[in-house]
Amino acid sequence: MTGTPGAPAVRRPPAMSDVAALAGVSHQTVSRVLNDHPSVRPETRERVLAAIAELGYRRNSAARALVTRRSGALGVVTTSSVHHGPTSTLIGLESAAREVGYYVSVAAIDTFDGGTMRGALDHFLDQAVEGIAIIAPQVDVAEAVAAFDVPVPVVSVTSGEPVPGPAHVVAVGVDQREGARAATRHLVDLGHREVVHLAGPQDWFDAQERLAGWREACAAAGVAAPEPVEVDWSAESGYREGLRLADAGAPTAVFAANDQLALGLLRAFWERGLRVPQDVSVVGFDDEAGAAYFVPPLTTVRQDFPALGRSAIQALVGALAGDPPPRTLLPATLVPRASTAPPAAR
Structure with a gap:
């Protein structure tokens, strides 16, 4: 690739050391810029950011997870149904997760037998997710959730009464x-x-x-x-x-x-x-x-599906901090329009 004279010729994906060399700073300074540390001078920060942009540097999330023990990832298990409720809930969850700096990995499954659910949960654990949200609109989904005890916080997004199961499963829903x-x-x-x-x-x-x-x-x-x-x-x-x-x-x-x-x-x-x-x-x-x-x-x-997504993500973040909230039921709101009126005399 081409760049500023003196920049290293990088054929592999650019590393933090390449950014440091191009910006003329230390590896530690680049790390501070990436983590938004306040001790970096503005002109130095601008030089590092320019080098990142020129090289197309992307942070190695896997390596960072090894150091920080945080993946920045959440898993979401949902039904493969295209019905309005589960689909809107998934969109609300994903949007709310991004707002607080997490990205979402999704497993949409057709059946919620033990083997299928275990496969989805194992997949997420292999990705080192920090928590799991399970959209559980049906009875068999809730029962499958209750059957497993996983080593990360779990939020069940459901309007039903929680099925007895692991203590760290928190329920969030709308008051249907x-x-x-x-x-x-x-x-x-x-x-x-x-x-x-x-x-x-x-x-x-x-x-x-x-x-x-x-x-x-x-x-x-x-x-x-x-x-x-x-x-x-x-x-x-x-x-x-x-x-x-x-x-x-x-x-x-x-x-x-x-x-x-x-x-x-x-x-x-x-x-x-x-x-x-x-x-x-x-x-x-x-x-x-x-x-x-x-x-x-x-x-x-x-x-309010955006509010439901935020509530579920807040519950996961709270559980990660060791403070899981109690069961949460959000209000539903009547919207009167023209399809209702007093009955006509018969």
Whole structure:
């Protein structure tokens, strides 16, 4: 490579000694600049940074980890599902980790049997990760987490009650139950005396908690709570059940367990000539991108995934410092829009 006259001809990846030679400083001075030490004079710092840029020097993270016993890496185990919640949680975690100087290694797995989970955890331990976050939206994921005791802090990102397991596993999640109570109360406060619930798959903690919240809110208000309809998370399922509800004599209000189910309901009711919200009010959950642009704009419950990511990373950092926090549940927020209104007289 070419460079300033007198610079070493480097054919291998440039080392710290090459930076020192080009900048005319000691190896220790380069190290101080890299670690942002305050004792370096500004002009010296600028000279070292210029040499780093010219040579394209990159710090050897593996060597640094050997010296500092810190890798700067966190592992994240997640489901390979593309559903809104797990995907948004992963994005929130990765962004929050970068904010505090960590990078993330991800293992997205299909099944959470003992062998698969052990393989993912061993992979992370081979990378010398400092902590592991596990996105655990389903019962089998939480059970797999509880089955292993790993030598680094673990944060389980879940809305379910923690499965008994290693003491150093900390749980962080969003209060799905209160979010569902808020959605149901909103419909009751508008005057609806019956709220149908389109429930998500009950092997998901979020679906379990939303179902429980709906039941509690209906019971507290003394309104009818028909037998919930359990479906998957897809708009297709919402559409299919919407057609069935419309043909059976539509209720005045439906609380759908996520926004995709609500989207399917809106399509089905439109096809059957039912107006939302004049004939049927619809509430979703998640406030996914685009929910405000459904026709009509969807009343829903927002989860703050960036805040969830920050909370999970803060829990890991706290655990690394020897101070793991208690279980954390973040609030979910009702977002009223045009898909809900008082019931029409029938």
